[in-house]
Amino acid sequence: MLALQLLVNGIVTGSALGVVAVSFALIYATTRVFHVAHAGVYTLGGYLAWSLMRHGVPAIAALLVAMAGCVVLGSLIQILLYARLERRGAAQLVVLIASLGALAVIQNLIAAIYSPDILNFSAAWAGQVVALPGGLRLTGAQIATVVLDFAAFGATLVFAHRTLLGKRIRAVASNPFLAEITRLEPRRVHVYVMAIASALVCLPGVLGPLDYGLQPYGGVTPLLTATIAMIAGGIGSLAGAFGLAVAIVVLQNLALLVMPGEWSIGVTFAIFVVFMLFRPRGLFAGK
């Protein structure tokens, strides 16, 4: 019974981290930027939705406006920071440090505007507990999380493989040089990717805090797990990133049956080490 509840909780949280991983993988595969500031975009989404819902805006509208805010922030980071550094031929390490700087600015601005402490983010529907067969209990926020995050993942796959823009993004990721000389305009595609990934990451950024509150520095741990899922899943594989994120969080949750909760991050890194030793290119790496 407890194991089943932990498994389901793992799938719920894993689906949220899966969307973080998919969005991060989409950015990394296309732009080759290790976009650490994505954690800041994730965090901003939650705060924007919280501000709106506090003023009576319905949850769906608040989510959509928060997504728009994240799209603007992500696009600005690409246009004003990464694209400029790329034009100047900056090394990847320089871009990573710039991204860390952007994350620090976003986190500190959020802490200054709101509060550095945890804010309670709640809605009546989110806290309602639903009893399911088998003695399972899920909150409204958890049900919304699993449904919307799985839907977002499915929609991303359909978008990437069935739409012209999705194929164009995959082409830029596959061969950026050829993309340049076939007029696919990689730099413009990078902005589109950053906008799409920022909208995506806003979803778990809003739904997650409904369960455990808002914190300005709360985006880093999800991004760390998402990064490990992306690498273990195989860079370039969106399904691999999502699947590994779900698997990692399920294992973290099931590990609670045999070890204390503070060891959960250890489970994540143990999985990472196993992959680095036996399958360093990841589970679904391209041939």
Added chain:
Amino acid sequence: MILELEGLAAGYGAKTVISDLSFAVAEGEILALLGHNGAGKTTTLKTAMGLIAPRAGLVRFAGVPLARVPVAERVARGLRLLPEGRGIFPDLTVAENIDVVAARLAAGGAMFTPEALYRLLPVLAERRTTRAGSMSGGQQQMLAFALAILGTPRCLLLDEPSIGLAPNLVERLFAQVRDVCRAHGVAVVLVEQNVAAALALADRVAIMNSGKLVFDGTPEAARASNLWEHF
């Protein structure tokens, strides 16, 4: 002349790779650009394409100077590059490769639509759903050639298209190049290590040595001269 290079100089960092380079190619003409490794052939093509900024000189396309014209606009005007060894999107299927480039380059009235390419290169039609990176070297090069001519090309810059291909495949690929060039008046600048095949295909030959042009003439004149002295 569709493509003219005048007194061109270019390089990387502190190193100058080509200097005072001038040649031109006319509509429907095949120019073989030969030279030893490191002579500056690829740098020449990249500079013409706008991928490397020239340090001196001028590139003119259809009579218009290209100094301030970005790569995407040069491509749209019909200047195309088939890069050495990386002319496909390996993670996409053949049809996806063609669709994604056609959407940007083959608008209505284009010389080579996807359907025309599938007729011209039936092997691609048979492999539509195959992941491009999993095809044989010859098939990948046919796809790379197809992507280079999609839309309405006016001048093709081919960078070592025969590299890694069996002789019969080189023959087949060069026959396609010749057909496209003759039937549609497309100019070709062919950079090639396979000198015999290049001389057989070309209307004119230019030979580079250490970044400078040392020979410009017909294939017959090239054969009559001591060709290897130029390398």
